[in-house]
Amino acid sequence: MDALDKLGISWQLLLSQIINFGLLMVILQQLLYKPVLNMIEQRKQRIAEGLEQADKASNAAAEAEAEKQGILEEARREAQEVRAQATRDAERIAQDVRGRADQEAQEIRMKAQADAEAQTAAVMADARKQIADLAIAATEQILGRELANRDEQERFVADYLAQQNGSGS
Amino acid sequence: MNLLRAFLSNSRLRNATIGIIVLLVMSVVPFFKAPPPHVELAAEALLEDGPKWFTNGLLTTLLVDLIIILMAVFAVSRMKEVPGAWQNIVEMMVEGMWNLTQSIAGHGSANSRKFFPWVITIFIFVLVSNYIGLLPGFGSIGIYHSGAESHAQAELGNQLAMTGAEGVAVAAAAEEGKPVLVPLFRSPSADLNMTLALALISVFMTQFFGVQALGMRYFTKYFKNPFKDGMGAVVGFFELIAEISKIISFSFRLFGNIFAGEVVLLVMAFLVTFLLPSIFYGLELFIGFIQALVFMLLTLAFFTMATVSHDDHH
Structure with a gap:
């Protein structure tokens, strides 16, 4: 016991150290280890959740991207169709318009021709009348007097002209 | 010459x-000279006329408890999902120890959870x-013990002048009427009561966990029927x-490591007051x-070994 005494060992101090350690362990268990390990566990779960959510989000984003591509593809196809349709329609319309224009032009031409013919005929009739008048006037001058029976004379010239015209043409 | 200029x-x-x-140079000047180290193996009673059990080792043990608990409280109070600096450090240490415990006692095993607090x-x-x-x-701040019971504090803390003396020296000093400085604090690790207490706890708990895991069969590790199995x-x-x-x-x-370390520091401070102790620090x-x-790893290893049955070899 003397040796132990020299080393400063006494059973009271030994016991106090043992109790001290036990108390410290219990206190720290409640105060430090449990909360800290819980917190670490909690954080681990949070991180796992976060990662999972991020995964989900990226999956959703990929899906959305695929959907967008699909929609774009669809839209492109539709646009292609619409364009083709429009081209066909336009061609048809152009053909129609051209046809109608041709027809109208034809009509106009025919009408113009008819007009010209009518005009020519009118002019000819007019000319014939004037020639007849001139002829009468000339004959009057040559004869030096006015024909008595004017109506008869006119009829006469007309008959003549008609005769000339008939034989001339 | 060039070298000198450079x-x-x-x-x-x-x-x-x-x-x-x-x-x-200052180390050689007598004014700065550290006193020769007086080495006291045992923790000393702080009060000359007070109880013998109230030693500087005990006081420092309580101080250590206080520091540990305060550090824990600072880390755990207002604990947040996103930790602050101190909470982070403490968490890192606890988690590191937890992983170390698991790596030896088995991942996620009941043993790990049982051994961890110890x-x-x-x-x-x-x-x-x-x-x-x-x-x-x-070691440098303390109470002077003498017949006159003069109280004083030693200055020059960085000299770490550990004083006090061995039993004989104390007696001699007391006879001369010279006051003897009893340090107010002493590292608990340099007090055999603490290290012995931890050793007893460690060894006792080893037996406890062994019996808990294997029952009375655990003691066949020590006691075998010599007539059946002499070897x-x-x-x-x-x-x-x-x-x-x-x-x-x-x-x-x-005890040896820490006590000897303190003695080495004192001796170095005595030999060369400055610089040399820094290296040993x-x-x-x-x-x-x-x-x-x-201490921790050996305890953990013994705990783990005690829970493993030894009958497997037979």
């Missing part, structure tokens, strides 16, 4: 060299005890001796950590 033009190198030389408390307690003894003022009985006897000697090895390894920091880790 040396003088490098201001940092020059200042450092001058500083070293000045400190070394071994981490050993680690923290021993680590803080080891480091607290390195603080300036430990086994001899081995078992040695096992018993080894188990008891663990108490001594545990307690004296820690670094060494002591390292040793303090290693000893805490060794």
Whole structure:
């Protein structure tokens, strides 16, 4: 016991150290280890959740991207169709318009021709009348007097002209 | 000549060299000379007429408890999902110890959860005890004991003048009427009561966990029927001796390392007051950590080994 005494060992101090350690362990268990390990566990779960959510989000984003591509593809196809349709329609319309224009032009031409013919005929009739008048006037001058029976004379010239015209043409 | 000029033009190198030389010269000046180390093996009673159990070792143990609990409270109060700096450090340490425990006692095993509070408390307690003894003022601030019971504090904390004396020296000093300084604080690791207490706890809990895991079968490790298994009985006897000697090895390894470290620091301070102790300070920091880790890891290893059945070989 003397040796132990020299080393400063006494059973009271030994016991106090043992109790001290036990108390410290219990206190720290409640105060430090449990909360800290819980917190670490909690954080681990949070991180796992976060990662999972991020995964989900990226999956959703990929899906959305695929959907967008699909929609774009669809839209492109539709646009292609619409364009083709429009081209066909336009061609048809152009053909129609051209046809109608041709027809109208034809009509106009025919009408113009008819007009010209009518005009020519009118002019000819007019000319014939004037020639007849001139002829009468000339004959009057040559004869030096006015024909008595004017109506008869006119009829006469007309008959003549008609005769000339008939034989001339 | 060129070398000298180059040396003088490098201001940092020059200042450092001058500083070293000045400190070394100061170390020789008697005014700065540290007193010769008086080494006291046992923790001393603080009050001359007070109870014998109220030692500086005990007081420092309580201080260590307080520091540990305060650090824990600071880390855990207002605990947040996103930790602050201090909470982060404490969490890192606890998690590191938890992983270490699991790596030895089995991942996620019931043993890990059972052993963890014991071994981490050993680690923290021993680590803080080891480091607290390195603080300036430990060994240099104290109470003078003499017939006249003069109270005074020693100045020059950085000298770490550990005083007090061995039993004989105390008696001699008391006879001369010279006051003897009893340090107010003493690292608990340098008090055999603490290291022995931890050793007893470690070894006792080893047996406890062994019995808990294996029942009375655990004791067949030590005691075998010598008529059936003569060799086994001899081995078992040695096992018993080894188990008891663990108490001594545990307690004296820690005590020896820390106590000797403090003595080394004192001796170095006595030889060369400045600079030389700094080098050994670094060494002591390292040793303090290693000893805490060794105590913890050995305890953990013994706990784990005790829970494994030894009948498998037969």
